[in-house]
Amino acid sequence: MTRSSAAPGRPQPAPLPVPPPGRPARRPARPWFSSGPCAKIPGWTPGVLAEAFVGRSHRHPAGQQRLREVIRTSARLLGVPDGYRVAIVPGSDTGAIELAMWNLLGPLGAEVCCWENFGYTWLADVVSQLRVPGVRVHRADAYGELPDLTAVDFRRDVVFTWNGTTSGVCVPGSDWIPADRSGLTICDATSAVFGLDVDVAKLDVVTWSWQKSLGGEGAHGMIALSPAAVHRLQTYRPDRPLPKVFRLTRDGQLLDEVFDGFTINSPSMLAVEDALVALDWCVRAGGLPELLARSRRNLAVVSRWVAGRSWVEFLASDPATVSSTSICLRLRHPAFDTLSPQAQRAFVDRMCASIEEHGAGYDLAGHREAPPGLRIWGGPTVEADDIEALLPWLDWAFAATLAECS
Known part of the structure; x- marks a missing residue:
C-alpha cells in the first residue's frame, strides 16, 4: 500500500510575538512536547490522510x-x-x-x-x-x-x-x-x-x-x-x-x-x-533500533543540560531508571522549596504559560498527580534539535518566574 508524502500544509497560525530582549531568539521548529497525544511524525500534515478508507x-x-x-x-x-x-x-x-x-x-x-x-x-x-x-x-x-x-x-x-x-x-x-x-x-x-x-x-x-x-x-x-x-x-x-x-x-x-x-x-x-x-515512517527511519536511538539522543540532550543546572534535576532518583520518553524534572531552588504545593504548581503553570505565549514549547507541565515540575516528551517523533532549542526557554522562564515571586 503506497501512501502519499506530499500534502498541503496546515493553516498558518497568527504570527508569534518577537521575543523581547533577554528572551531566547531561537524557537523549536516543532514545539510539541506533550506526553499524550504526542508530537506527530516529522513532516506530518493532514494531507497524508488523503488515502484514508473513509465513508466505507x-x-x-x-x-x-x-x-x-x-x-x-x-x-x-x-x-x-x-x-x-x-x-x-x-x-x-x-x-x-x-x-x-x-x-x-x-x-x-x-x-x-x-x-x-x-x-x-x-x-x-x-x-x-x-x-x-x-x-x-x-x-x-x-x-x-x-x-x-x-x-x-x-x-x-x-x-x-x-x-x-x-x-x-x-x-x-x-x-x-x-x-x-x-x-x-x-x-x-x-x-x-x-x-x-x-x-x-x-x-x-x-x-x-x-x-x-x-x-x-x-x-x-x-x-x-x-x-x-x-x-x-x-x-x-x-x-x-x-x-x-x-x-x-x-x-x-x-x-x-x-x-x-x-x-x-x-x-x-x-x-x-x-x-x-x-x-x-518508523520503517523508513530505520526500524526499532533507530527509534530507540532517537529517544536516547533526546534524553542525552536533557541530561547534559540538567548536569549544568542547580535549579532542576530528574524526578527519577536512580539514573538507571530515568525514562527517555516521558522525561520528568523536579525544580530545586531555596525559594521554590519554601512555597506551598499549590504555589509550586502555580509557579510551574506560570513558567509553562510564558513559554507557550511565545510559541516556544507546549504542554510542558508535569502531570497533575505528580509533584509540581516539568515534563518533556522525548519519544522518537521529537527531534533532538527542537529539545536543544527549548531548553534555553526553560532557563529564561524559570528566572523570570522566580523574579516575579521575589
Whole structure:
C-alpha cells in the first residue's frame, strides 16, 4: 500500500510575538512536547490522510486489510515473538489494559507494582472493581522511585507499567522477571513501546496506544498476548460480567478474527490511516533500533543540560531508571522549596504559560498527580534539535518566574 508524502500544509497560525530582549531568539521548529497525544511524525500534515478508507465499512476486505496491516507491521517492528496474538481494541491503552485485567485476573491472585498515577489507577481497579482476592501491593516510597521489584512473586499474576508516564521512572530492563514464571505478566507499556527497549518475550500481556511514541491519534489501543495468556483466556471464566468491548472469547474459544483485523467495534479509519503513515515512517527511519536511538539522543540532550543546572534535576532518583520518553524534572531552588504545593504548581503553570505565549514549547507541565515540575516528551517523533532549542526557554522562564515571586 503506497501512501502519499506530499500534502498541503496546515493553516498558518497568527504570527508569534518577537521575543523581547533577554528572551531566547531561537524557537523549536516543532514545539510539541506533550506526553499524550504526542508530537506527530516529522513532516506530518493532514494531507497524508488523503488515502484514508473513509465513508466505507471497516468490515470490507480493503478496510480489514488496513487494520491487519497495522497489526502485522506493529508486531514486526516491535519484535513480538512468534505465537503471540496482536489486536486493535477500543479505548486507547486504558481500554487495552482494562480488557486484559477483566479477562485474565483472578485464579492466581495478583501482585500490583505502583510508583506513579497509572499504576495506582490499575491497583484501584484490581481491588475495588474486580475485587481480585489476595492482592499484594508493591509501592514506591515516593514519586521518582521504584518499589522493591525483587519482592514480586511471579507464581502469581503481576500487573505493572514498564514506564511510569507521570514520574519518568522506567523499570531497569527485564532481568527481574523470570522466564519460568507460572503467573502472567500484564504490562501497561504505552509510553515505552517504540521508545524504550521493551523485552516483549518476558511479558504475557503488552498494551499500548498509537498516541504515544507513534504520535498517532487517541481512542484506539493495542494488545499483544503470549500463548500463556491465550491459554488463560480459553480456560478461565471470570465470575464477573464482561462488556462487549472486552470480549475476546466465545464459549471458551478465542475470537481469532479480532487478531486478524476484525475489530470488536467500529474503529476510526482516519486514525487507522494515521497509524499506518506513522508505521511507514518508523520503517523508513530505520526500524526499532533507530527509534530507540532517537529517544536516547533526546534524553542525552536533557541530561547534559540538567548536569549544568542547580535549579532542576530528574524526578527519577536512580539514573538507571530515568525514562527517555516521558522525561520528568523536579525544580530545586531555596525559594521554590519554601512555597506551598499549590504555589509550586502555580509557579510551574506560570513558567509553562510564558513559554507557550511565545510559541516556544507546549504542554510542558508535569502531570497533575505528580509533584509540581516539568515534563518533556522525548519519544522518537521529537527531534533532538527542537529539545536543544527549548531548553534555553526553560532557563529564561524559570528566572523570570522566580523574579516575579521575589
